[in-house]
Amino acid sequence: xxxxxxxxxxxxxxxxxxxxxxxxxxxxxxxxxxxxxxxxxxxxxxxxxxxxxxxxxxxxxxxxxxxxxxxxxxxxxxxxxxxxxxxxxxxxxxxxxxxxxxxxxxxxxxxx
Amino acid sequence: xxxxxxxxxxxxxxxxxxxxxxxxxxxxxxxxxxxxxxxxxxxxxxxxxxxxxxxxxxxxxxxxxxxxxxxxxxxxxxxxxxxxxxxxxxxxxxxxxxxxxxxxxxxxxxx
Numbered sequence: 001x002x003x004x005x006x007x008x009x010x011x012x013x014x015x016x017x018x019x020x021x022x023x024x025x026x027x028x029x030x031x032x033x034x035x036x037x038x039x040x041x042x043x044x045x046x047x048x049x050x051x052x053x054x055x056x057x058x059x060x061x062x063x064x065x066x067x068x069x070x071x072x073x074x075x076x077x078x079x080x081x082x083x084x085x086x087x088x089x090x091x092x093x094x095x096x097x098x099x100x101x102x103x104x105x106x107x108x109x110x111x112x
Numbered sequence: 113x114x115x116x117x118x119x120x121x122x123x124x125x126x127x128x129x130x131x132x133x134x135x136x137x138x139x140x141x142x143x144x145x146x147x148x149x150x151x152x153x154x155x156x157x158x159x160x161x162x163x164x165x166x167x168x169x170x171x172x173x174x175x176x177x178x179x180x181x182x183x184x185x186x187x188x189x190x191x192x193x194x195x196x197x198x199x200x201x202x203x204x205x206x207x208x209x210x211x212x213x214x215x216x217x218x219x220x221x222x223x
Binding site: 006009036042043045046049089091099102104 | 160
């Protein structure tokens with residue numbers, strides 16, 4: 001059973017506009033969340049994280065929002081750039097273990 | 113910078129062959145992981161290890177085994193490769209509950 005879900009397999013956005021990638025989870029024990037970016041034929045690279053004690057974390061053009069009551073997090077990229085075109089994975093872990101659970105990914109295309 | 117390296121970027125094997133995928137990390141991380149990535153399925157955990165000689169099954173361990181004889185090295189073994197094991201294999205390492213850092217991946221094709 002998929003504990004972390006990314007319901008949009010793909011997303012297209014115009015350059016300069018905001019990209020919003022969504023992620024839902026089912027396990028209420030999850031308290032630490034990551035976003036990764038993956039280019040074809042490369043390993044995922046860490047982008048940004050958030051722990052459950054916060055509801056927002058910002059790093060340059062990337063902001064992650066966490067809504068614990070809705071078990072939902074989102075990644076905002078603004079302004080979007082063509083180099084942001086990649087697959088984005090969200091991941092979650094619980095304080096009871098070392099394992100991260102990954103979503104199925106959202107492929108973002110930023111159109112110049 | 114954390115560095116996770118994988119022995120091969122591309123590998124082609126025949127059905128029934130034994131396949132070894134090697135992963136090395138240089139940051140003294142306790143945890144190491146093997147995933148496979150398939151279109152529409154995201155990253156699925158095969159095995160992980162939280163200490164030398166320790167291993168835990170992930171979500172899809174069938175058809176795979178692992179070995180961790182040294183802290184920095186985590187090997188994934190396909191005892192008898194099958195065509196449904198054609199995939200991108202990703203190794204990662206982390207400190208306890210830390211961010212996982214990934215290697216570049218190995219694209220394995222089983223003919």
